[in-house]
Amino acid sequence: MPHEPTRIVVIGGGHVGLTAATRLRRALTADEATITVVDARSYMTYQPFLAEAAAGSVEPRHVVVPLREVLPGCDVTTAEVTGIDSAARTITLQVAGGDVRRLGYDLLVVAPGSVSKIIPIPGVAEHAIGFKTLEEAIYLRNHVLSRLDAAASTDDPELRGKLLTFVFVGGGYAGVEALAELEDATRQAAAFYAGIDPDDTRFVLVEAMSRIMPEVSAPLAQYTLDRLTERGIRVHLDTTLKSAENCHMVLSDGTEYDADTLVWTAGVKANPMLAETDLPLDERGRVKCDATLRVEGVPDVFAAGDCAAVPDLTSADPNATCAPSAQHATRQAKQLVRNIVATLRGGRLGKYKHRYAGSVASLGLYRGVAEIYGVKIKGAPAWVLHRTYHLAKLPTLHHKARVAADWALSLPFPRQVVATGQQHEPRRAFARAGGERG
Structure with a gap:
């Protein structure tokens, strides 16, 4: 009697899910296993390029990778996972139309990633925008440029000041990169407005800690702070x-x-x-794993990435877990x-052990910071290293080529500074026209 292939289901199509599914398909034959990837989006977003996409240095479509394109031999299901019964x-x-289905598995990989951590502060839910998805990056770029359009058309100084004030809460890598890239792009765009001086814009960073960028050493964080204030x-x-x-x-x-x-x-x-599963969670809502990336007490379920509490075997603290980063996520996926x-x-089974290699960050065109195994790099060399490293990590050759072409065009030519805000409500003009005819 022929042996049935093992049913492997991967929840999440991000860094962990894409890497795991790709390598599993290469390592296992179709007779050994079937592989199903489930994600609410049909594409993987390369988040390190979101800031450049928002600033106009990279075409947004080039920083997303369609899962069906890069996962031949895998079944890609576009649906929202609402529960796990181990x-x-x-x-x-939950699939299209709201229908609820159940999918069985023999081995499960849990890698749904993370979401923005929002504190219940009055007004935040109504007025703030996150910076974790491509949709948010595109919206933010259009919104910032539309503020320049609105400010240039008003004579009210108070309204003008409000429109040209941009507040970022959170001084980690994501916040600093988004702030620095958008400030750089906004200054460039302001030069095209006769009534707006680049110095009329006000960018503000609010950080609860005593320093920014905790991912790097204090001297490099101070260097970044000095460059921002300059x-x-x-x-x-x-x-x-x-x-x-x-x-x-x-x-x-x-x-x-x-603002x-x-x-x-x-x-x-x-x-x-x-929280809607029966998997063991830690106090931060992450799945508890052992060093082999197996979920504690559930041997047929593995987890990795931002959603997993994986022991950090390089730390002297026996209770330390790996930080949520793309670097850990991709390496955990391989193990x-x-x-x-x-x-x-x-x-x-082997144990996951990886010492954090360091980080690279862009602070706008020709400016960056990097710290690799304790070596600190600043300015243009760090900016080049940032682009080189992330271009190498971006999936597929043609996506690398498209991003490289975007960068090449941005060297002799300025960024495009048009706001296409109507794309967020594409039917408004059509509906208005229909109403007028009626």
């Missing part, structure tokens, strides 16, 4: 946002002003879907694949 070895899906960016350290009601920002240090743009980059949390193959073929 006892019954099933996951619950550009006129106001940085509030040891400060929190108390209220954003009616677009009026109130900070804990007593500062108050109106029409509020970007929330103050950390991430594990996907809340995990996870090796362990799944070992599980199916009777091999020995």
Whole structure:
């Protein structure tokens, strides 16, 4: 009697899910396993390029990778996972039209990633925009440029100040990169407005800690802070946002002003879907794993990435877990694949152990910071390293070529500075025209 292939289901199509599914398909034959990838989006977003997409240095379509294109031999299901029943070895899906289905598995990979960590501050839910998805990056670019259009058309100085004030909450890598790239792009765009001086814009960074960019050493973080303040960016350290009601920002240090743009980059949390499962979770809502990336007490379920509490074997603290980063996610995915193959073929499972290599960040055109194994790099060399590293990590050759072409065009030519805000409500003009005819 022929042996049925093992049913492997991967939840999530991000760094972990894409890497795991690709390597599993290469390592296992179709007779050994079927592989199903489930994600609410049909594409993987390469998040390190979101800031450049928002600033106009990279075409947004070039930083997303269609899952069906890069996962031949895998079944890609576009659906939202709403639950996991590990006892019954099933996951619950909500598909198009709201229908609910159940999908069985023999081995499960849990990698739904993370979402923005939002603190219940008055006005934030109504006025803030996150910076984790391509849709948010495109919206933010259009919104920022539309503020310049609106400011150039008003004679009200208070309204003008509000329109040209841009507040970012959260001074980690994501927040600093988004702030620096958009400030750079906005200054460039302001030169095309006769009534707006680039110095009329006000960019503000609010950070609750005593320093920015905790991912790097204190000297490099201070260097970044100095470069931002030199550009006129106001940085509030040891400060929190108390209220954003009616677009009026109130900070804990007593500062108050109106701002029409509020970007929330103050950390991430594990996907809340995990709370609807029977998997063991830690106090931060992440799936508890052992060093082999198996979920504690559930040997047929593996987890990795931002949603997983994976022991950090390089730390002296026995309770330390790996930080949520793309670097850990992709490396964990590779070890996870090796362990799944070992599980199916009777091999020995290995433990995940990786010392954090460092980080690279762009601070706008020709400016950046990097720290690789303790070596600090600043300015244009760090900017080149940032682009080189992430271009190498971007999936598929043709996506690399398209991004490289975008960069090549941005060297002799300025960024495009048009706001296409109507794309967020594409039927408005059509509906208005229909109403007028009626």
